[in-house]
Amino acid sequence: MSTTGTTTGRSHGSGTRRGDGPYILCDNLVRIFSAEGVEVVALQGLDLTVEKGELVALVGASGSGKSTLLAILSGLDTPSAGVVRVAGRDLLALSARDRLHYRRRTVGFLHQQATANLLPYLSAHENVELPMSLASVPRAERATRAAETLEVLGVADCAGRRPHEMSGGQQQRVALGVALANRPGVLLADEPTGELDSRSSDEVFAAIRRANATFGTTVLVVTHDAHVSEHVARTVGIRDGRTSSEVRRRTAVDEHGNEGLVAEEFAVLDRAGRLQLPRQFTAALELRDRVRLDLESDHIGVWPAERGEEERG
Amino acid sequence: MTGRHASTRPRPFLLFRRGFAAGRGTAALLAVVAALTCGFVVAVPQLAAGAGDRALGDLVRAAPPGARDLGLRLVPQSTQGVALPSTDPGAEAAAPFDVVSRAVAGAARATGARLDAGPDLAAQSEPMTVVPRTRPLRVSAAEALVRLDDAYDARVRWVEGAAPGAATTRRTLDTISGQAHTVLVVPVALRDRTARTWGVRVGDVLELRQGSQATRRTTPTAVVLAGTFEPTDADDPGWAAEPRLLGIAKIPAPEGGSIDQAALVAPLSSYAALADGLWRIPAGGPIDASPALTHTWRWTLHPDRLTRADVAPLRALLVRLGSDPAVWSGIARRPAVVTGLPDLLDRYQRDLAVTDVLVSFVTAGVTALAVLVLALTALFGAERRRDQVRLLRLRGASTARVLGLVTGWTAGACVPAALLAALATGLLVAGPVPGAARLEVLAVTLLPGLVVLVATWLTVRRLGEVPDATRSLARAARRLVLELLVVALAVFAVTTVRSRGAVIVAGHADALAAVAPVLVALAAGVLAVRLLPGPLGLLARAAERRRGLGAFLGLGRAARTGAEAAVPVVALVVGTALVALTATVGSSLGAQRDLAARLAVGADARVDAGRIDAPDIAALAARPGVRSAVPAYVETAGGIEVDGRESLVTVLALDPARYADLLRDTPLAFAPPATHAGGGLPVVLSGGPAAAALGLVVRGTTLPAHRIATVPALARVVSGRESVVALVPLDALVDALPTVQPNTVYLAADRDAQAALAADAADDRTRLGALVTGVTTVDGVVGQVADGALASFVGATYLAGSLVGGVLTLLALLLLLAATRPARSQLLIRLRTLGLAPGSGRRLAWSEVMPVVVVGVLAGAAAGAAAPLVVGPALDLAAVTGAATRLALEPHPLAVALAAAAVLILGASALLVDAAATRRGDLAQHLRGGDTA
Known part of the structure; x- marks a missing residue:
């Protein structure tokens, strides 16, 4: 696997202009918590851009800051510093009313646990109608759109069932329908297949892809599921509160004319020039503490400090 | 669309209805507690009003006849100076009865006072020396007064002769100065026993001359004994107006020895004849009432018909009769009001005020405890809906909508149940509902919803929030301020009640006095929660050195009792304090009644x-x-x-x-x-x-x-x-x-002997001794007092308060267990994976919960024991103990200890119920519990 450095795009525009720059923009995002006298920096200058209609997987170890990022993007939390803009809205500048509108219309959220996505005493159809009801969508349109959503997600037959009458996969697809009910521009999914078996997981992910394709929804999905992360065009890795790497997948034709999937892993170079080297790279070359950099005409060489000294010596 | 229930028809309040139905268990509990509490706080003052009405009857019934009737007394002034003997016929004196009766009736109408029976009219002379004209008396000296009264006829049986009629014969008497005085001989009657003692018979003529203690100079007159009688019921209160009708009074004679005094009775129709004999109005003189006679009017109040509503009109009537000259316009001399009613009404109102204060402790305590338990239940329900709140918020529900929904789920159960119960009780139980009861209903109705509103608002605010030390500090500061506020309020209430105690005892109900015990209990609860970790931490450290993990873990967890256990612990403290206070008052009432009875009897x-x-x-x-x-x-x-x-x-x-x-x-x-x-x-x-x-x-x-x-x-x-x-x-x-x-x-x-004595005395007291007049026993007096309307009502209210307090305390304990159960279950599951022995879960629950219960009970018992000292100055138990002087409420350590033991037993019962409920949980829940551990 080759690794290539990439620089995040930055928007220097202000306000909440729509259609200007990436659909999701996180620039030098910082979130600091204080617990029992200890400050925890959950996000340490995270940069991320996502274009409209993209389906991006976020991967990272536990505690790397994925869920914090999703909480900020969903409008439930606010960063300590940095810029975060979704669909042209500066989330730091939103009033309470705008934030409410943002949650209703701009983002949809899908939790890992299906039971946390659905009200247990409402049927699937009613659950899907709920966000529309909260967003004051006309009653007639609610019913039509709910039925359409369930149809697209392949759970139309579950419309009248309550959550406990459905399988885990069906529950999660209905929950996806709830998240997409108001046709949000962004779907944020936090481990949506984490509690499912592989078959259900495939069904749910297929539904997410279908929603992405059908409704043009930009999808940001946090996952540990390699099966999922390997089937998206772009996977962003987060480490220690920063985007550390990015894998882009594309279909390419080799010299024999065979079509194949090519995955390129990029390291992320932030605005301050910081670059996180993949752990397997540093481990393979025993890069530790200090490295030697050599600037060439078309690249920068990174050498173990000792080796560089030997060569020089 | 193929869904079973998919429908586009309008479904108003769908979310509210479904959400409400999903939490129906909690809703039912809220509804039952709210309804019972509201029913209780509305019924108690209504029943108190009924008891108050009956208490007036009790007081009137127990008062001596002169003190419970409205009486007037008139001795007309003479217009001619002295009585002069005469053989010429004089003018007929006019009795003042009708004009005075009309004046009183008019005043009663004007004030709205209801006088049940009367007036009983009478006129009587002063005691006069009896000079026999037919045969000598058997006693050395006798005096008799003549009472003109028509009411006695129905109360006697005639032994000899018949009821006296009109005077028809004349007789001329000699005065001391030798002047002739012609009078009509008035037929009279005398008790047969007195007649025999004196040696007079029917037909004997007696001359009556000015007596040894005379205050007016009258001329002699003559009477003839028309009949002798015996009373059909000597205990009939009607005889109390003039006891000498039934017995002979002995008065010391000026020259030594004693003089027998008795009363002769004649009909009112003999008024003119008797008046003429004693004080003749010369012919042509002004027609007036006789100055030789004392005229009396007596209106009787029927104890069974009197109610609290009669008090104000009766007072107004008494004031009017005593001080309003307009009432007596046209009457030459205003009669004196002779009655003990003002004292009786004063005592009645003092008794009512004391009862109100006593009852207010129970209703305020029950209300506070119920509000705590309701708030606890509502918080418990809200906590179970925390995920739903988060989800709704995430889906774009506004804060107002989330608050409205969650509060509505609580209020939807509480408000209708509380209001319906209050309304139904108000309609079914007779009596007015005072403002304090309305406030208590309002508190029970609204406070649980308000608590949930605030709790949900905090939840909404903290969504997505990660623990933050600075925020924790702010929360700790807010909690400290709240605790200090409660303690300061309690101190203020205690000092106020102690300084205003005498005013409250005098009959001024005080809201602060009513809530003072509750505030003291709340302060004790707050302190208990604050101080709880210290001793429990020490115990945990001690348990660490012992074998077995259960006690150490349980005590360690108890020492870290968090906010979720604070409200249950405070409720437990208030509940224990309420039970201890009711037990203290109950035992005080018993002891004070016994003491009061012994003071009245002098022995058993x-x-x-x-x-x-x-x-x-x-x-x-x-x-x-x-x-x-x-x-x-x-x-x-x-x-x-x-x-x-x-x-x-x-x-x-x-x-x-x-x-x-x-x-x-x-x-x-x-x-x-x-x-x-x-x-x-x-x-x-x-x-x-x-x-x-x-x-x-x-x-x-x-x-x-x-x-x-x-x-x-x-x-x-x-x-x-x-x-x-x-x-x-x-x-x-x-x-x-x-x-x-x-x-x-x-x-x-002993008690049996007392009962036998009382029974024998009621049956035939002469079996105990020929001259025995009565038997009084301590049990009899205690029973009489305890059966009084106010005393029995206070006793019943305190018993009901104890029961309601016990039930609510049990609920608080169950909620304490429910609040701490999830964390305990998770710990248990983890410990099982580490090899914890089966059955250790129960030990863990006991060692975690019972120390908290013990500390809560101790704090509550301390508050309950201190309550008598707090409210003592504002209480006078004399009203419900029959004591003659003020009796203060005193601490009863034994009663408090028993109350604390009872609550500890409730705590143990709650643990057993909780263990049973945990065992009965379905398998899926157990498995899921294991999965999420």
């Missing part, structure tokens, strides 16, 4: 008689269950004379050593002082003048005496008032005054 039982002889005393002492019998001479109208000034005492002549022995181990116990030599009778006084030498007045004779000691424990209650007692050895008194004979026997008797 007392037999009163005109005279009681040795065989009767021996028979009483031999009755089963009677341990001792002490004969005594008791004179309630005796006196002590110091420096020529006499004060009223009750003379108690008996054997002091035997009496002290009889009272041993009772609240009246006293040590008989040693007799030492001195001048005259050795007297032990319960109080009064401090002089050593004094005169003891017995039967009108002053005997030289000397005080040998003062023993306050000898004070007794006589006719509802505390009386100074002069205890003197009976044999010494008999030596000094040989006519003294025992008229009372004090008995030490």
Whole structure:
């Protein structure tokens, strides 16, 4: 696997202009918590851009800051510093009313646990109608759109069932329908297949892809599921509160004319020039503490400090 | 679309309805508690009003006849100076009855006062010396008054002769100065027993001349005995208007010895004849009422018909009769109002105020506890909906909508149930609903919803929030401020109640006094929650060194009792304090009633008689269950004379050593002082003048005496008032005054013996002794007081308060267990994976919860024990104990200990219920619990 450095795009525009720059923009995002006298920096200058209609997987170890990022993007939390803009809205500048509108219309959220996505005493159809009801969508349109959503997600037959009458996969697809009910521009999914078996997981992910394709929804999905992360065009890795790497997948034709999937892993170079080297790279070359950099005409060489000294010596 | 329920028809409030139905268990609990509490707080004051109405009847029934009736008394002034004898016919005197009766009726109408019966009209002369004209009297000196009264006829049976009729014959009498005075001979009647004692018979003519104690100079008149009678019921209160109609009074004669005094009775139609004989109005003179006669009117109040609503009109009528000249316009001389009603009404209102204060402790305590339990239940329900709140918020529900929904789920259960219960109780139970009860209903109705509103608002605010030390500090500061506020409020309430105690006792109900015990309990609860971790941490450290993990883990977790357990612990403290307070008041009432009864009786039982002889005393002492019998001479109208000034005492002549022995181990116990030599009778006084030498007045004779000691424990209650007692050895008194004979026997008797004595006395008291007049027992007096409307109502209210407090405390305990159960379950699951032995879960629950319960109970018991000291100055238990003087509420450690033990048993029961509920949980829940551990 080759690794290539990439620089995040930055928007220097202000306000909440729509259609200007990436659909999701996180620039030098910082979130600091204080617990029992200890400050925890959950996000340490995270940069991320996502274009409209993209389906991006976020991967990272536990505690790397994925869920914090999703909480900020969903409008439930606010960063300590940095810029975060979704669909042209500066989330730091939103009033309470705008934030409410943002949650209703701009983002949809899908939790890992299906039971946390659905009200247990409402049927699937009613659950899907709920966000529309909260967003004051006309009653007639609610019913039509709910039925359409369930149809697209392949759970139309579950419309009248309550959550406990459905399988885990069906529950999660209905929950996806709830998240997409108001046709949000962004779907944020936090481990949506984490509690499912592989078959259900495939069904749910297929539904997410279908929603992405059908409704043009930009999808940001946090996952540990390699099966999922390997089937998206772009996977962003987060480490220690920063985007550390990015894998882009594309279909390419080799010299024999065979079509194949090519995955390129990029390291992320932030605005301050910081670059996180993949752990397997540093481990393979025993890069530790200090490295030697050599600037060439078309690249920068990174050498173990000792080796560089030997060569020089 | 193929869904079963997919429909586009409008479904208003779908989310509310479904959400409400999903939490129906919690909703049902909220509804039941709210309904019961509202029913209780509305019913109690309504029932109190009913009891208050009956209490007025009780007071009137127990009051002596003169004190409970409305009476008027008129002695007209003479227009001619003195009565002059005459043989010429005079003008007929006009009785003033009608005009006065009309004036009173008019005043009653104007004030709205209801006078049930009357007026009973009477006119009577002063006692006059009886001079027999037919045969000599058997007594040396006799005086008789003539009472004109029509009401007696229905209360007598005629022994000889018939009811007296109109005067028809004339007789000319000689005055002392030798002048002739022609009078109509008035037919009269006399009690047969008196007639026999005096030796007069039907047909005998008696001359009546000015008596030895006359205040008016009247001319002589003559009467003829038309009949003799015996009363059909000598206890009929109607005879109380003039007791000399039934008996002979002995009065000292100026020249020594005594004079018999009795009353003759004649119909009101003889008014003119009697008036003419005693004070003739010359022909042509102004027609007026006779100045020789005292005219009386008596209106009776029917105890069963009186209610609280009669008090104000009666007061207004009394004021009007006493001070409004307009009432008596056209009447030459205003009659004097003779009644004990003002005192009786004052006492009634004081009793009502005390009852209100007593009852307000229970209703305020129950309301506070119910609000805590309701808030706890509502918070518990809200906590279970936390995920739903998060989800709704995430889906774009506005804060107002989320708050409205969650609060509505709570209020939807609480508000209708509380209001319906309050309304139904208000309609079904007769009586007004006071403002305080409305406020309590409002608190029960609204506060749980308000608590959930605030809790949900905080939840919404904290969504997505990660623990933040700075915010924790702010929360800790807010909590500290709240706790300090509660403690400061409690201190303020206590100091206010203690400083205003006398005002509250005097009948001014005080809201602060009502909530003072609750505030003290709340402060104790807050302190308990704050101080809980200290001792439990120490216990945990001690348990760490012992074998077994359960106690250490349980105590360690208890020491870290978090906010989720704070409200249950405070509820537990308030509940224990309420139960302890009700137990204290209950036992105080019992003890004080017993003491009051003993002060009135003087022993376990007392037999009163005109005279009681040795065989009767021996028979009483031999009755089963009677341990001792002490004969005594008791004179309630005796006196002590110091420096020529006499004060009223009750003379108690008996054997002091035997009496002290009889009272041993009772609240009246006293040590008989040693007799030492001195001048005259050795007297032990319960109080009064401090002089050593004094005169003891017995039967009108002053005997030289000397005080040998003062023993306050000898004070007794006589006719509802505390009386100074002069205890003197009976044999010494008999030596000094040989006519003294025992008229009372004090008995030490068990309850069965007291009941048997009372039954025998009710059946035929002469079986106890020929001259026995009555038997009084402690149990009888206690029963009479306890059966009184206010006393029985207060007792029932405190019993109900204890039960409701117990049930609510049990609920608080169950909620405490429910609140801490999830964390305990998770710990248990983890420990099981580490090899914790089966059954250790129960030990963990006991060692975690019981220490918290014990600390809560101790704090509640301390608050309950302190409550009497807090509210004592504002309470007077005399109204419900029958005591003559003010009785304060005192702490009863045993009652508090029993109440605390009862709550601890409730705690253990709650743990057993919780364990059973955990065992009955379905398998899926157990498995899921394991999955999420």
